[in-house]
Amino acid sequence: MRLSKFFLPILKEAPREAEIVSHRLMLRAGMIRQQSAGIYSWLPLGHRVLRKIEQIVREEQDRAGAVEILMPTIQSADLWRESGRYDAYGAEMLRIQDRHEREMLYGPTNEEMVTDIFRAYVRSYKDLPLNLYHMQWKFRDERRPRFGVMRGREFLMKDAYSFDTDKEAARHAYNRMFVAYLRTYARMGLKAIPMRADTGPIGGDMSHEFIILASTGESQVFCHKDVLDLEVPGEDTDFSQDLTPIVDTWTRAYAATDEMHDEAAFAEIPEDKQVTARGIEVGHIFYFGTKYSEPMGAKVVLADGNEIPVHMGSYGIGVSRLAGGIIEACHDDAGIIWPDAVAPFQVGLINLKSGDAVTDAACADIYEKLTRAVVEVLYDDMDGRAGAKFATMDLIGLPWQFVVGPRGLASGEVELKRRATGERESLTIEAALNRLAA
RNA sequence: CGGGGUAUGGCGCAGUCUGGUAGCGCACCUGCUUUGGGAGCAGGGGGUCGCAGGUUCGAAUCCUGCUGCCCCGACCA
Structure with missing residues (x-):
């Protein structure tokens, strides 16, 4: 979604x-x-x-x-x-x-x-x-x-x-x-x-x-x-x-x-x-x-x-x-902080720079792959600031935050954050997808 | 049901005492600048003040009645 x-x-x-x-x-x-x-x-x-x-x-x-x-x-x-x-x-x-x-x-x-x-x-x-x-x-x-x-x-x-x-x-x-x-x-x-x-x-x-x-x-x-x-x-x-x-x-x-x-x-x-x-x-x-x-x-x-x-x-x-x-x-x-089994979506995909062609394309691709793997994703494709997006995702408490921005993409990386623990991890898109679609 | 409180743009509040025709923050719309943890500036739209009576030249503000909602107590998934 x-x-x-x-x-x-x-x-x-x-x-x-x-x-x-x-x-x-x-x-x-x-x-x-x-x-x-x-x-x-x-x-x-x-x-x-x-x-x-x-x-x-x-x-x-x-x-x-x-x-x-x-x-x-x-x-x-x-x-x-x-x-x-x-x-x-x-x-x-x-x-x-x-x-x-x-x-x-x-x-x-x-x-x-x-x-x-x-x-x-x-x-x-x-x-x-x-x-x-x-x-x-x-x-x-x-x-x-x-x-x-x-x-x-x-x-x-x-x-x-x-x-x-x-x-x-x-x-x-x-x-x-x-x-x-x-x-x-x-x-x-x-x-x-x-x-x-x-x-x-x-x-x-x-x-x-x-x-x-x-x-x-x-x-x-x-x-x-x-x-x-x-x-x-x-x-x-x-x-x-x-x-x-x-x-x-x-x-x-x-x-x-x-x-x-x-x-x-x-x-x-x-x-x-x-x-x-x-x-x-x-x-x-x-x-x-x-x-x-x-x-x-x-x-x-x-x-x-x-x-x-x-x-x-x-x-x-x-x-x-x-x-x-x-x-x-x-x-x-x-x-x-939703337990996985009752979470309204499993993953919140955060596009840190809506409107940036590279970031938009990466997010669209990730969104499609997750959706195809039957992972429920809420994709924040809105034109907002990073801080506001993070705050909203924390508020609605989806188990995973999949953070994609131009800075990370430049070095081929995205960030996965586990809402429950606050742990963040930088990894490649591939690795992140594997983690969530497993 | 007993006791207490409250009602003003979507949300949070000020204004009510000392009547003079409604204001602030957030949100929203437009533009510019920003852009990795709730941005800044400028401009703009939206309420007639829970409802009904009354007093008054004039009521969000005073009086009367009603209603909604919330909190505290006795009951329940």
């Missing part, structure tokens, strides 16, 4: 209302525009990041055996009356009426709807296990939206729903999502720690929040230092096998959020292994049994002919929140 053809509205100064670093940087880098309290447009740069995050989530959901669908944002109130949540949900639910004065709502979540789909088609235990997921915009009318996309009213969430014949089978479904989540966050360059979460009236041990550590996080978290160094399950993980050993490894050591914190248990950890930090919740998984299947009549027939309500779990990832969360975890004074 040539910058001259892109839409990248950079701001030198962040709007006053933005307080936390990810919100400021997203506004300054032209990723989002606020339209109302807690409601944002995603501009090209932000949109590309959102798509990258989505794609990683999708690949890992698919790998774990979940099946993608897409449910609507608008739901009927009747469905929610069946589960009893229409009255229970309160002011956070945005309620609307259509032209026939039918009561509708903008979905804050989709348990009822997915249960409706399930009960319409699935009759037999032979169709289980089943896990359906989608990535769709949700709306929760928060009393106080804040922190940009980290706590918006409208947000993009991946929500998966598992269906099984009994609790033990549901545990396997739960474990598959648990492991999928570990992989998902790791691929985004994040260290997400599963922490015991409140299961409410359901009880048991099947609820975890996934927390990334960041100084600006909303919640206080506590964990054993060893959890930070655990190895994330690899690409070759067999999701058809029992994943309990992996889950056990990750849940053995202490890790809890403020609400679940056990001061006594934490004190037993050797002092040099105690970690107290701030965290951002980027995922939440839990088992809720027959809470919805029972009242909504989602049943399957077992091998013995008995009909039972299906056991369910739900598994959420805050996709749009992650865009902000990643920035909270990855930035410096100059701007964003």
Whole structure:
């Protein structure tokens, strides 16, 4: 992409209302525009990041055996009356009426709807296990939206729903999502720690929040230092096998959020292994049994002919929140530092002297070669000064800067800068291309 | 929802107390000079001051009401 053809509205100064670093940087880098309290447009740069995050989530959901669908944002109130949540949900639910004065709502979540789909088609235990997921915009009318996309009213969430014949089978479904989540966050360059979460009236041990550590996080978290160094399950993980050993490894050591914190248990950890930090919740998984299947009549027939309500779990990832969360975890004074996997472009090609025939030709050639090698390049072909170009590239945080100017070209060299470390290296065009296209 | 704050070109701000018809920096446009870490000079365009009433010869400025947005607390992907 040539910058001259892109839409990248950079701001030198962040709007006053933005307080936390990810919100400021997203506004300054032209990723989002606020339209109302807690409601944002995603501009090209932000949109590309959102798509990258989505794609990683999708690949890992698919790998774990979940099946993608897409449910609507608008739901009927009747469905929610069946589960009893229409009255229970309160002011956070945005309620609307259509032209026939039918009561509708903008979905804050989709348990009822997915249960409706399930009960319409699935009759037999032979169709289980089943896990359906989608990535769709949700709306929760928060009393106080804040922190940009980290706590918006409208947000993009991946929500998966598992269906099984009994609790033990549901545990396997739960474990598959648990492991999928570990992989998902790791691929985004994040260290997400599963922490015991409140299961409410359901009880048991099947609820975890996934927390990334960041100084600006909303919640206080506590964990054993060893959890930070655990190895994330690899690409070759067999999701058809029992994943309990992996889950056990990750849940053995202490890790809890403020609400679940056990001061006594934490004190037993050797002092040099105690970690107290701030965290951002980027995922939440839990088992809720027959809470919805029972009242909504989602049943399957077992091998013995008995009909039972299906056991369910739900598994959420805050996709749009992650865009902000990643920035909270990855930035410096100059701007964003994208992990490679979610970067809107891999390379920022900087033409230090637009209009100079030699430099223009060299850049055009490099741009074409990288593009042909399927490297995503944002080529700054604009008529600007070097300093401004460097500052912009640092701000938008692409992993690599490919710097081309007449001075270097005279001796056959260009410069590669790694945004994360600030390391620069002078090398030939050939060598630089090989480095990036590898 | 309780408490506090704020609203003036795209962004950041001054002007409001002491009414006289809007200004600065950045950004934008034109020209010249510059050109390897947010250039300089000159010229130029863009707002009628959140909205609605009121007071006054005259309101960004005073009064009344409303709305948006932000921050601090109780809830959540």
